[in-house]
Amino acid sequence: xxxxxxxxxxxxxxxxxxxxxxxxxxxxxxxxxxxxxxxxxxxxxxxxxxxxxxxxxxxxxxxxxxxxxxxxxxxxxxxxxxxxxxxxxxxxxxxxxxxxxxxxxxxxxxxxxxxxxxxxxxxxxxxxxxxxxxxxxxxxxxxxxxxxxxxxxxxxxxxxxxxxxxxxxxxxxxxxxxxxxxxxxxxxxxxxxxxxxxxxxxxxxxxxxxxxxxxxxxxxxxxxxxxxxxxxxxxxxxxxxxxxxxxxxxxxxxxxxxxxxxxxxxxxxxxxxxxxxxxxxxxxxxxx
Amino acid sequence: xxxxxxxxxxxxxxxxxxxxxxxxxxxxxxxxxxxxxxxxxxxxxxxxxxxxxxxxxxxxxxxxxxxxxxxxxxxxxxxxxxxxxxxxxxxxxxxxxxxxxxxxxxxxxxxxxxxxxxxxxxxxxxxxxxxxxxxxxxxxxxxxxxxxxxxxxxxxxxxxxxxxxxxxxxxxxxxxxxxxxxxxxxxxxxxxxxxxxxxxxxxxxxxxxxxxxxxxxxxxxxxxxxxxxxxxxxxxxxxxxxxxxxxxxxxxxxxxxxxxxxxxxxxxxxxxxxxxxxxxxxxxxxxxxxxxxxxxxxx
Numbered sequence: 001x002x003x004x005x006x007x008x009x010x011x012x013x014x015x016x017x018x019x020x021x022x023x024x025x026x027x028x029x030x031x032x033x034x035x036x037x038x039x040x041x042x043x044x045x046x047x048x049x050x051x052x053x054x055x056x057x058x059x060x061x062x063x064x065x066x067x068x069x070x071x072x073x074x075x076x077x078x079x080x081x082x083x084x085x086x087x088x089x090x091x092x093x094x095x096x097x098x099x100x101x102x103x104x105x106x107x108x109x110x111x112x113x114x115x116x117x118x119x120x121x122x123x124x125x126x127x128x129x130x131x132x133x134x135x136x137x138x139x140x141x142x143x144x145x146x147x148x149x150x151x152x153x154x155x156x157x158x159x160x161x162x163x164x165x166x167x168x169x170x171x172x173x174x175x176x177x178x179x180x181x182x183x184x185x186x187x188x189x190x191x192x193x194x195x196x197x198x199x200x201x202x203x204x205x206x207x208x209x210x211x212x213x214x215x216x217x218x219x220x221x222x223x224x225x226x227x228x229x230x231x232x233x234x235x236x237x238x239x240x241x242x243x244x245x246x247x248x249x250x251x252x253x254x255x256x257x258x259x260x261x262x263x264x265x266x267x268x269x270x271x272x273x274x275x276x277x278x279x280x281x282x283x284x285x286x287x288x
Numbered sequence: 289x290x291x292x293x294x295x296x297x298x299x300x301x302x303x304x305x306x307x308x309x310x311x312x313x314x315x316x317x318x319x320x321x322x323x324x325x326x327x328x329x330x331x332x333x334x335x336x337x338x339x340x341x342x343x344x345x346x347x348x349x350x351x352x353x354x355x356x357x358x359x360x361x362x363x364x365x366x367x368x369x370x371x372x373x374x375x376x377x378x379x380x381x382x383x384x385x386x387x388x389x390x391x392x393x394x395x396x397x398x399x400x401x402x403x404x405x406x407x408x409x410x411x412x413x414x415x416x417x418x419x420x421x422x423x424x425x426x427x428x429x430x431x432x433x434x435x436x437x438x439x440x441x442x443x444x445x446x447x448x449x450x451x452x453x454x455x456x457x458x459x460x461x462x463x464x465x466x467x468x469x470x471x472x473x474x475x476x477x478x479x480x481x482x483x484x485x486x487x488x489x490x491x492x493x494x495x496x497x498x499x500x501x502x503x504x505x506x507x508x509x510x511x512x513x514x515x516x517x518x519x520x521x522x523x524x525x526x527x528x529x530x531x532x533x534x535x536x537x538x539x540x541x542x543x544x545x546x547x548x549x550x551x552x553x554x555x556x557x558x559x560x561x562x563x564x565x566x567x568x569x570x571x572x573x574x575x576x577x578x579x580x581x582x583x584x585x586x587x
Contacts, residue, residue: 013387014398020380021402024459027427028416043433043440044425102314105307115304121312128319130568132520134544135561138554139325146340162318193303222409224523229549240411244527253425260412267407274407275399278464279471284509 032056032257035066039253055258075255077245083235084242085262087153088221091238094157095220096213099164103212107172108197112183122173128166133225136162141229151234159226164216171215174282175208176201211277214270221266239263330558349559359560361535362543366519366567369450369457369539373518374511376458381465381510382503388466389473399467406463414527417456418444446536449529453537456528457518465510472503505583512572512580519568540564 031039033051054064054072061078065071075081109115110122140159141150149155179201186196202209224240232241243259246252330349332342353359388399405413419425423442432441443452476499484494522541525531531538531546538546544564548557 010387010390010392013383014390014392017384017387017402018398020459021405023427024416024420024456025404028419031419031425042424043429044427046430046434102311106311106315109304109308113304115301115308124315124319127569128315130516130520130565130572131319131323132522132541132544132561132564132568134520134522134541134548135326135558135565136322138544138548138558138561139322139329141549142329142334142554143322143325145336158318162322165315165318197307218407222412224409224411224527228523228526240409244411253419256415260415263412264408267409268404271403271407272396272400275396275403275467278403279467283468283513284506 029257029261031253032261034254036072036254055254056261059255059258059262075246075252077242077255080237080242080245081239081259081262084237084239087231087236088239091153091157091160092217092220095160095164096217098157098161099168099216100209100213102161102165103168103172103216104202104209105197107169108176108201110169111173111176112201125166125169128162129170131162133163137226137229140226144230150230151236152231153236156226156231156236156238159230160220160223163223164219167219168212168216171281171283172208172212174284175211175280176205178282179205207277208280211274211281214274218267218270221263326558326561329555330562332555334554336552345555349556350562352556353560353563358535358538358543359540359563362538362540363567365450365537366539366541366564369454369537370515370518372451372454373457373461374514376454377461377465377514378507378511380458380462382469382507384462384466385469385473386499388470403463403467405459406461408460410460410521410524411527413456413460414524417452417459418528421452444529444533446533449533449537453525453528457521457524460524461514461517465514468506468510469503472506473499476502505580508575508580508583512575515571515575516568519564519571540567 030048032055033048033053034045035048035050035052035054038045038049052064052066054066057064058072058075059078059081061074061082063071063074110118110125136159140155144150144155149158182200182204183193183196186200191199222240223238227238227241228244231237232244239259240263243256243263246256246259329342331344331346333345333349335341384402388395388402392398420427421443423429423440423444426441426443428441428443429439432439443449480498481494484498489497520541521539522545525537525539525542526545529537531542540560541564544557544560547553547560
């Protein structure tokens with residue numbers, strides 16, 4: 001009896017966790033499948049009565065003919081969405097690559113070697129993690145206005161690096177610290193320090209490096225504050241700022257939901273990988 | 289021979305410098321320079337209209353900020369939002385970790401679903417929760433009508449907007465907390481639970497004496513992390529409530545945004561952003577002094 005009771009409890013707990021996670025997502029994303037008719041309905045429908053994928057075509061500017069012959073026209077903002085998608089991919093890819101180049105050696109040095117003022121510099125990195133984006137943005141904004149960098153992808157990439165680099169460095173320090181101490185052995189085998197780092201440490205820590213890359217990509221892909229202030233309404237628009245076009249100007253819930261669903265594709269693709277490896281990144285250790 | 293070897297081999301310091309120096313220079317550029325520039329701006333009155341002009345005003349901005357009633361209100365909004373977010377995120381994170389720690393089928397799938405809220409963006413979370421909580425589209429309205437109460441339920445109002453924000457923020461942060469707590473839970477040997485059972489400990493006693501102790505330092509670190517994240521949060525609030533209704537949810541970050549980028553008073557905004565930075569650092573230091581130091585020593 002007591003075994004059965006505890007099984008029921010654990011099923012119940014699992015159900016609560018899944019509902020907490022999925023209900024908000026469901027409630028919003030169902031809008032992408034609603035017909036204009038259902039969207040206008042009050043109270044809001046609990047589920048799409050006649051689910052239609054029209055919105056997913058519309059946001060790319062394609063017309064969609066529904067079963068009853070009514071054509072739902074492509075969104076007038078399709079150009080912005082497509083350009084935003086391209087810009088977001090460019091920014092995220094460049095940020096990921098630059099972040100890795102910068103962060104791998106930095107984290108390695110902090111994790112495995114001793115040098116003067118190490119703790120002070122580590123503190124500077126943690127400070128950079130704590131900086132609020134709105135504060136960092138003020139000097140960048142003023143600087144960009146004068147240099148003509150506002151409204152450019154280069155400007156956005158530089159400022160996005162200020163988020164990814166400190167955070168990913170911090171993650172990787174704890175990770176590198178927990179790898180086996182192979183430097184001495186590598187030395188005996190005739191590896192130089194650079195070779196040890198490139199040929200032994202990095203391959204050995206490839207799952208950590210992969211997490212670092214994924215996190216850098218996600219942070220950059222999900223970045224909105226900087227994009228809102230620096231590139232909103234220009235040709236360097238990223239996907240989130242392109243979407244906030246509908247959000248604030250032409251409320252069209254099905255298009256909005258479809259576009260937001262589009263932004264969730266990369267996060268959903270990496271979720272399985274992240275849940276397996278995220279806890280290997282020791283966020284707790286460097287603070288100790 | 290040995291001398292030759294020594295020159296060919298780099299010392300620790302040289303190697304570190306070689307690897308880290310370019311990077312540190314870059315970091316200085318992207319962190320120290322803006323901070324310094326912001327400090328300079330906070331001491332000047334900056335105007336863009338009629339050409340760029342900067343007039344030195346000393347600490348006037350800082351004095352104005354301290355005397356500003358709107359600043360005090362925003363400070364209080366930030367504190368309330370942060371307290372609620374952190375409490376909710378830690379409790380939800382702990383509960384999720386305990387649930388995930390059970391042996392179950394499809395564990396990989398469940399964990400993949402559970403981490404999703406952390407992977408998606410904060411503006412996305414903002415849109416999601418605004419649809420969930422606002423009267424026209426909200427789930428509250430749907431439930432009320434299903435129960436026969438014909439009235440729209442809007443919780444994005446003056447009274448509850450901060451709680452809505454805190455729930456959404458906690459929803460986004462909890463998975464991160466959960467996965468790190470879960471990693472700690474996995475290190476607890478199952479033999480300890482057997483011993484607790486032999487000692488006839490109740491579930492609560494087992495939780496307090498066996499499960500909780502190894503989690504305490506992680507709980508401390510994530511309390512700090514979630515505090516910092518909540519205090520510096522902007523995009524989510526901007527999308528969900530836009531600081532409203534009125535100024536009911538105007539956190540410090542929102543106020544800084546408004547002063548700097550809407551009213552283009554960059555000096556004033558910069559001064560306020562230093563206050564926010566002081567709040568963030570002060571809170572983490574206090575947390576460390578009251579809690580973290582003890583935990584660090586006990587390990």
